[in-house]
Amino acid sequence: MSLLNIKDISVNYGRLSALRNASLTLAKGDTLFVTGPNGAGKSTLLKAIAGVVAPKSGTICFADKNIGGRTPEDIARLGFSMVPEGRHVFGSLTIEENLRLGVGMRDDKDVAERELETIYSVFPMLKDRRYQTAGVLSGGQQQMLVIGRALMANPQLIAIDEPSLGLAPKVIDDVYAVLLKLRDTRGLTLLIVEQSSARATMTGGRMILLRGGEIVLEGDARELTKSDALKAAYFGYGEHH
Amino acid sequence: MTKRPSIFLRTVSTPLILILVLACFLALAALVNSGPFNQVVIDAFVKVTLVVGLYVFIGNSGVISFGHIGFTCLGAYATAWLTIPPMMKKMALPGLPDLILETKLPFGIAIVLGGIFAAIFALIVGKILMRLSGIAASIATFAMLAVINTVYSNWERVTGATSSVVGIPIVRVVWPYFLAAAGAILIAHLYAISRSGLALRAARDEAIAASASGVDIGRERLIAFIISAFITGLAGALSAHSVGVVTPDTFYLNLTFICLSMLVVGGMNSLSGAVMGVVVLSVIIQVLRQFEKGVDFGGTVLAIPNGLQEITIGIVMVVILIARPSGLTRNTEIVWRRWPFKRVSATAGS
Amino acid sequence: MTALLQILFDALSLGSLYALGAIGIALIFGVMRLVNFAHGDYISFCVFALLWPSIDAAAIVFAGQLPAYLLIPIILATGACLSMLSEVLVFRRFRNANPATMMIASFALGFVIKYTLLMLFSSRPKSIDLWSELALPVEILDARIPLLQVITIIITVLILAALVAFLKRTRFGLEMRAAAENFTMARMLGVRANAVILLAFAISGMLAASIGLILVTQTGTVDIQMGSSVMLVAFIATVIGGLGSLPGAVVAGFLIGGISVLMQVILPLEVRPFRDAFVYGAVIVVLIWRPNGLFAPRSAKQRV
Ligand SMILES: Nc1ncnc2c1ncn2[C@@H]1O[C@H](COP(=O)(O)OP(=O)(O)O)[C@@H](O)[C@H]1O
Ligand SMILES: [Mg+2]
Numbered sequence: 026m027s028l029l030n031i032k033d034i035s036v037n038y039g040r041l042s043a044l045r046n047a048s049l050t051l052a053k054g055d056t057l058f059v060t061g062p063n064g065a066g067k068s069t070l071l072k073a074i075a076g077v078v079a080p081k082s083g084t085i086c087f088a089d090k091n092i093g094g095r096t097p098e099d100i101a102r103l104g105f106s107m108v109p110e111g112r113h114v115f116g117s118l119t120i121e122e123n124l125r126l127g128v129g130m131r132d133d134k135d136v137a138e139r140e141l142e143t144i145y146s147v148f149p150m151l152k153d154r155r156y157q158t159a160g161v162l163s164g165g166q167q168q169m170l171v172i173g174r175a176l177m178a179n180p181q182l183i184a185i186d187e188p189s190l191g192l193a194p195k196v197i198d199d200v201y202a203v204l205l206k207l208r209d210t211r212g213l214t215l216l217i218v219e220q221s222s223a224r225a226t227m228t229g230g231r232m233i234l235l236r237g238g239e240i241v242l243e244g245d246a247r248e249l250t251k252s253d254a255l256k257a258a259y260f261g262y263g264e265h266h
Numbered sequence: 267m268t269k270r271p272s273i274f275l276r277t278v279s280t281p282l283i284l285i286l287v288l289a290c291f292l293a294l295a296a297l298v299n300s301g302p303f304n305q306v307v308i309d310a311f312v313k314v315t316l317v318v319g320l321y322v323f324i325g326n327s328g329v330i331s332f333g334h335i336g337f338t339c340l341g342a343y344a345t346a347w348l349t350i351p352p353m354m355k356k357m358a359l360p361g362l363p364d365l366i367l368e369t370k371l372p373f374g375i376a377i378v379l380g381g382i383f384a385a386i387f388a389l390i391v392g393k394i395l396m397r398l399s400g401i402a403a404s405i406a407t408f409a410m411l412a413v414i415n416t417v418y419s420n421w422e423r424v425t426g427a428t429s430s431v432v433g434i435p436i437v438r439v440v441w442p443y444f445l446a447a448a449g450a451i452l453i454a455h456l457y458a459i460s461r462s463g464l465a466l467r468a469a470r471d472e473a474i475a476a477s478a479s480g481v482d483i484g485r486e487r488l489i490a491f492i493i494s495a496f497i498t499g500l501a502g503a504l505s506a507h508s509v510g511v512v513t514p515d516t517f518y519l520n521l522t523f524i525c526l527s528m529l530v531v532g533g534m535n536s537l538s539g540a541v542m543g544v545v546v547l548s549v550i551i552q553v554l555r556q557f558e559k560g561v562d563f564g565g566t567v568l569a570i571p572n573g574l575q576e577i578t579i580g581i582v583m584v585v586i587l588i589a590r591p592s593g594l595t596r597n598t599e600i601v602w603r604r605w606p607f608k609r610v611s612a613t614a615g616s
Numbered sequence: 617m618t619a620l621l622q623i624l625f626d627a628l629s630l631g632s633l634y635a636l637g638a639i640g641i642a643l644i645f646g647v648m649r650l651v652n653f654a655h656g657d658y659i660s661f662c663v664f665a666l667l668w669p670s671i672d673a674a675a676i677v678f679a680g681q682l683p684a685y686l687l688i689p690i691i692l693a694t695g696a697c698l699s700m701l702s703e704v705l706v707f708r709r710f711r712n713a714n715p716a717t718m719m720i721a722s723f724a725l726g727f728v729i730k731y732t733l734l735m736l737f738s739s740r741p742k743s744i745d746l747w748s749e750l751a752l753p754v755e756i757l758d759a760r761i762p763l764l765q766v767i768t769i770i771i772t773v774l775i776l777a778a779l780v781a782f783l784k785r786t787r788f789g790l791e792m793r794a795a796a797e798n799f800t801m802a803r804m805l806g807v808r809a810n811a812v813i814l815l816a817f818a819i820s821g822m823l824a825a826s827i828g829l830i831l832v833t834q835t836g837t838v839d840i841q842m843g844s845s846v847m848l849v850a851f852i853a854t855v856i857g858g859l860g861s862l863p864g865a866v867v868a869g870f871l872i873g874g875i876s877v878l879m880q881v882i883l884p885l886e887v888r889p890f891r892d893a894f895v896y897g898a899v900i901v902v903l904i905w906r907p908n909g910l911f912a913p914r915s916a917k918q919r920v
Contacts, residue, residue, distance in 0.1 A: 075804055101806035113801040115794050126794050126805050178806065330716040394904060401651070401715050402907040405855050405899070412848060412896040420889035519844070523723055530720055573735030580728035587721050588709045 034083030056230030116160030127177030319497030333407030339517035341499030361423025384499025533593025631873025637850025646796030654726035656847025699821025858909025
């Protein structure tokens with residue numbers, strides 16, 4: 026039984042085709058890395074799932090529902106949390122307000138408080154500064170905040186666009202440790218975009234490689250990295266033999 | 267039959283066809299030969315000039331200007347200053363410089379000077395305003411309109427403040443207005459196919475690419491701003507002579523709205539759209555005006571209430587913006603290719 | 617000293633009107649990048665809701681006769697309904713349009729509202745007596761200040777306080793602030809776009825209604841133009857304050873009120889009529905200097 030099922034979606038920006046006939050499936054508790062060079066269409070894939078851009082064709086099913094044409098808020102309410110690239114914290118809101126926004130779709134007050142405590146226990150730094158505005162946080166702290174905020178909703182699937190970008194290795198380790206723990210304890214499904222395959226190799230899981238708007242390679246992350254196929258596909262050579 | 271016409275015919279066909287359409291109205295006016303109908307046609311020609319002037323800036327630059335009616339105001343008052351008999355001027359507008367108080371120029375020269383006055387003003391203001399883009403630019407042009415209106419509504423000794431300035435020689439023959447409208451169309455077309463016009467439209471469609479290829483957007487915008495100020499100023503002068511009176515509030519929000527509507531209804535990125543918008547809305551307005559006066563249905567006179575005309579225009583406008591944001595012409599130009607007319611896209615390079 | 621106090625109260629009460637108008641505009645701009653030119657016509661519409669439609673010169677007072685505890689909620693509800701209606705019927709269809717198209721659409725909507733009023737009431741200003749006893753002066757530190765000015769200022773402060781409480785203390789307020797800062801991100805967190813926008817329109821409409829009530833009480837007349845003049849200045853306050861910034865709108869509203877009153881006092885007699893031209897000119901200067909306004913929200917441009 027798959028949680029996310031994408032079939033043949035294509036996305037255009039005006040005349041530019043950013044994604045062509047992409048298909049993938051994700052089961053509950055899976056980890057999928059999406060890699061590929063700049064401009065490959067990785068972010069576009071995530072935005073299409075989130076309902077921020079409308080695919081030209083194809084279907085997307087999430088939690089047994091066809092979510093094509095639904096609004097981003099509806100999709101979020103089905104249990105899909107998206108962390109877009111570029112850390113969109115609400116700079117004028119406090120850290121706690123940022124986090125509380127994440128739990129918006131769940132009305133139960135107690136749940137919100139409990140969730141907040143969970144996040145604070147995972148990222149104690151956020152608790153220390155809970156009443157400061159989020160704009161003053163450093164890049165790494167903002168990344169923790171947006172991930173924490175996405176987790177507040179207790180989603181079934183979290184999609185994160187380039188979590189490592191611009192972060193110190195130590196911080197990246199922390200972030201991944203949290204995500205993997207939630208995967209193992211709660212069955213959280215992970216969909217992570219990274220430009221490099223290094224993290225995927227360390228963590229394990231499945232991996233797809235996007236290039237020029239198409240999925241050119243798919244398989245187990247560790248095995249793909251071991252073979253030369255990944256490098257060849259990444260840079261686009263070796264196709265002729 | 268299917269032989270393609272020459273390049274020449276195709277490139278100049280748009281303005282020629284548009285002018286031909288106007289000529290039909292001119293001929294119609296000559297045929298009907300009634301005062302009120304002449305006035306209707308004159309009014310339409312003034313609007314064509316005005317909206318075509320608006321198109322030169324908005325259509326090519328993609329920046330919505332809420333300020334061009336300010337230029338219309340400048341042009342109208344300038345021609346009033348130059349053509350009112352000196353005796354009357356000394357009474358009504360004693361604050362004018364002596365040189366102007368003593369002059370009385372013929373209509374033809376005065377209206378061109380009115381346009382030039384607006385263009386010079388646009389040069390000065392544009393130097394500052396054209397640094398802005400997007401919503402900030404639109405708002406700044408709006409502020410410019412408000413400044414002009416405030417000054418003209420209060421400068422008792424030079425503009426007569428809010429009271430009407432009378433004594434402007436009324437020109438009731440139709441052909442000068444036709445010539446002006448045709449001239450405006452020609453200027454607009456020549457500008458659109460000039461280097462500056464092409465560069466500006468390229469920048470409108472692909473801002474980053476155009477500036478990377480060395481287009482100085484600010485400078486090209488300024489050129490368009492000045493040319494369009496000249497045409498809208500000229501239209502203002504014409505409107506002054508068509509009715510013989512000017513007041514500052516004629517040239518404020520309502521006229522701004524009507525002209526923008528006409529441009530948007532036609533399709534604001536095309537010259538054909540500008541002309542078509544005026545023609546279509548003018549016809550609707552005329553019909554509704556007729557209804558406001560009352561129409562005789564076999565003995566019973568039915569009149570629609572005052573204001574319904576404007577309400578209809580507003581609704582038409584919203585509906586067109588929703589259903590057809592690129593206007594009736596879909597932002598294409600009417601060109602002569604084969605019979606019947608065909609349209610081409612009005613994007614850069616075509 | 618007493619003259620100074622009088623100037624201060626003039627400035628504060630004028631600034632109050634501008635600030636209320638500016639927030640109404642900034643609120644909508646914040647959540648949907650719409651510069652709502654129809655806002656001034658909401659003000660006029662609410663004012664005319666006091667009357668019974670008639671094109672006679674004399675006003676037939678209708679809602680205006682009701683006791684204040686009924687009248688105020690009714691007029692506020694009128695503003696909110698009109699504003700929400702315009703969102704549902706018109707603006708909702710422009711969600712993905714560029715700001716200029718929306719501006720023109722709002723211009724058209726304002727035109728429709730204005731001429732609907734003209735059709736129902738004619739264009740002649742009408743006089744109406746609403747709470748005219750408030751025009752009596754009160755003595756504050758020897759200065760005679762119209763009671764209405766004092767009330768205007770107090771009401772404005774109360775409205776602002778209520779608004780701040782709503783924005784800071786409620787779930788909807790939180791969502792509205794988030795949506796104003798980054799709408800797409802807020803939606804990705806499950807914030808219901810249409811609900812937030814509709815609520816913003818409702819508040820904006822109520823603000824317009826309160827301006828209308830204050831204006832009628834001050835002037836004793838009802839006029840289809842009365843919204844537009846406040847709206848123009850309020851609009852400019854919004855720009856100077858940084859489009860979309862609520863504190864900016866309030867500060868700029870009071871700033872313009874203060875500057876206008878001050879100019880009225882210190883400008884030489886012969887340039888005094890041009891006071892508004894200086895105010896509008898200041899907008900251009902501010903835009904050139906800071907295209908995003910004085911207090912632009914940090915993320916004014918950043919959208920996903
Ligand atoms: N909003 C947009 N408008 C137009 N083109 C876009 C937009 N976003 C992305 N693109 C283009 O789509 C392609 C894929 O972009 P993206 O999905 O961001 O790639 P990636 O995340 O893999 O770097 C690129 O060519 C990019 O320039
Ligand atoms: Mg990306």
